[in-house]
Amino acid sequence: MPILTSRTVAVRIARAPWRRICQQRTSTTVSLLINDQHWWFSKPISSHNRRFTSSTASSSSSTSSASLPAQEPFEYEVDHLVIGAGVVGLAVAERLASRGGSTLLVDKNPLVGQETSSRNSEVIHAGLYYPPDSLKTKLCIRGNELMYDYCEKFNIEHRQTTKWVVGQSEADIEYLEDLSKKAHKLLLPTKRMPGPPTWMITKEQMLIEEPHVRGKAALVSARTGIVDVHGLMHVLEAQIVEHGGDVVLQCEVTGMERIYTSTRKAGMDGQGEMAGGFKVKMNSPAGPVVIKAATVINSAGLHADKVYNLLKNPSGTPNSSSSNQAGSCPLSPFKLHYCKGHYYGYSGKTMVSRLIYPVPDKTLVGLGTHLTLDLAGRMRFGPDVLYVDSLDDYSVDPSTVGSPASLEVVAKVVGTFLPDVKASSLYADYAGIRPKLAAPGEEFRDFIIHHHSGFVNLAGIESPGLTSSLAIAEYVEKLLY
Ligand SMILES: Cc1cc2nc3c(=O)[nH]c(=O)nc-3n(C[C@H](O)[C@H](O)[C@H](O)COP(=O)(O)OP(=O)(O)OC[C@H]3O[C@@H](n4cnc5c(N)ncnc54)[C@H](O)[C@@H]3O)c2cc1C
Structure with missing residues (x-):
């Protein structure tokens, strides 16, 4: 397992191509050479080390996650793990990073926003079409407002x-x-x-x-208007880094399970045990890595159902299967x-x-x-x-x-x-x-945004997901805090 220490880490700054359909951009990334393999981050190592401490150094970590009880030594610990660096995952990670605590955004692809987020109409919708009480309407209207303000603030091209x-x-x-x-x-x-x-x-x-x-x-x-979605994602990525968060690419989440401590406390979750975050397995170019995350946000777009199915005990009840056995748990499998x-x-x-x-x-x-x-x-x-x-x-x-x-x-x-x-x-x-979420011929289906004990599912985030992205981020923050 790669562990980040000053002896094993060499840093080199690289200019990675920022691919888009119509235009080329560049993004500064940092490659960490760990045991002769590269890990890609979007910020300098000095800042990275503040957030992710090696298991041997975790006692000196200043992040809030360091005080959470762990059942085994983890290579990295983080307050917020966001899975999927499309426009929604980027917006959520930016929002969570801005409130403090450590935030890690991971994506299996070599660049951010390579799937649905770079293959759409780039329209800032007004939220007219959907049922008035739906999340699609509410988050689109709020997102429309936030999007114009954000574009003005960060000089993102839009009209x-x-x-x-x-x-x-x-x-x-x-x-x-x-x-x-x-x-x-x-x-x-x-x-x-x-x-x-x-x-x-x-x-x-x-x-x-x-x-x-x-x-x-x-x-x-x-x-209604249009936005340069690549420009937007570029700014969001930079802002995550600015707020002290990390974006790690070529890093695929392959397994997740809740961690429990045996300490009995008020607010117990499960069979007399306290839910204490998540153990998350990932495949990086440097090999498999296991991290501990206090909260996990599944923003995996087209893969969100598969990512949810990786979670062994979604309801929070130890030993439960992946089907939802706890009546109060809003998380349930979806296709x-x-x-x-x-x-x-x-x-x-x-x-x-x-x-x-x-x-x-x-x-x-x-x-x-x-x-x-x-x-x-x-x-x-x-x-x-x-x-x-x-x-x-x-x-x-x-x-x-x-x-x-x-x-x-x-x-x-x-x-x-x-x-x-x-x-x-x-x-x-x-x-x-x-x-x-709707199969062929089925009626309208709303976004699914469900939270249970630190795990948030974002499912069926189709149009108007781009417009809603900043509002989804605001909504997720309110669910968690
Ligand atoms: C044809 C089309 C037109 C659209 N037009 C508009 C529009 O005009 N306006 C609008 O508001 N919305 C529009 N949308 C919707 C909008 O594009 C999406 O809602 C939005 O891009 C979704 O972003 P996302 O971050 O949820 O998903 P994505 O962009 O798909 O990102 C998900 C990310 O998760 C990563 N991932 C998946 N599994 C893993 C894993 N196991 N580990 C690590 N990473 C993982 C993927 O690599 C991917 O990068 C359109 C969509 C389509 C398809």
Whole structure:
């Protein structure tokens, strides 16, 4: 087992490529050479050593976790372990790191945000579509507010483009009017405004503002915008480090179990024993590592069900199986379904100045193939909806998805609201995969955010997860403290 001491650790600063779909960035990382193997961290070793002490040095640790009783010597101890460095895990880790205590964010990939967080529409949603009492509505509205403030504060590229949801039939108009009424009843969490501002505009008004867009009427969503999600993740990662937290990449969590002490105290959890954190096994490039975490946040995106199933005794009752046996424990197994969405780029000229959406399917499986703009002002269309078996097949096959016949179909769908779109200017671009709780054909499912005795599950964090990320972080902090 690698143990960090001054004799076994050599440090070298490296510039690692910060990959993204449209643009290259760089991120400063530190590689620790431990027994001839590299561990990757995003901060200098001096700061790292303050947080993670070797088992031989743990008595001198100044972190709060050092006082927790351990049943065996652990190589590292941490107050908050966040599993998964997508935008949600990054936001949660940043929030927890900012309140003090030690925070460790791990990801199995070599860079942060390589899965769903870098394969989406980058839209800051307003929270219009979902049931008023759902977490999706509440966290999206709060997240929208936090996101604009955060982008302003840290100079992250974003634009409040506004959006139209365009109706083509009387039934569509009725749906949009109901949506607008519902939005007016919602309250912004800070109560600075009555709700996500929306209003209807007529066909004639539409033609004046967007001459290429066709429809009977449209709902305007004033708080919708776009954000550079890679810029956001870059800042979150830097802020975690700034607050004294650690980001460790190429580090996969492979096992978890609750730790118990035999000391009887008030607030006992389980059969006369006190829950005292978690023993977490990980595979790093340096080999297997076991750490002790006082709290664990499962933010593993498409893998969240598998990560939850790694926890041996979720209910907190010693010797219980992975099924939830304690009635009061909200944690329970869940299954994720993978729902792929393809995007299409457009090589022709940009025809609109805002985001244009059709009326969505009533199950809200997706929001309909819509038109978004990137920060360079280019149009893109998508995502479509295709349930798949694989959680990591992001391929966009030019002979099927990108074939002339497919592009004709996309042009026809988009043509209902943008008739001037040309199939010959469309090209298959990239794909993302939604971690869905709803199986094909099932009704709307909300985010699952459950906490029990220091373990937090974040499940089914599909759209509007990016918009909600900072609000999810705030919510998780309130669950834990
Ligand atoms: C097609 C599409 C379009 C979307 N459009 C929007 C939009 O416009 N606006 C919006 O608000 N939301 C949108 N979303 C939703 C948004 O992208 C997601 O909700 C968000 O990115 C989820 O972030 P995450 O951190 O939960 O998951 P992820 O980004 O998937 O991160 C999870 C991380 O966990 C890591 N991990 C998994 N297992 C382990 C393990 N055992 N050990 C260590 N690490 C592990 C993975 O490597 C991964 O990096 C869209 C989603 C899709 C698919």
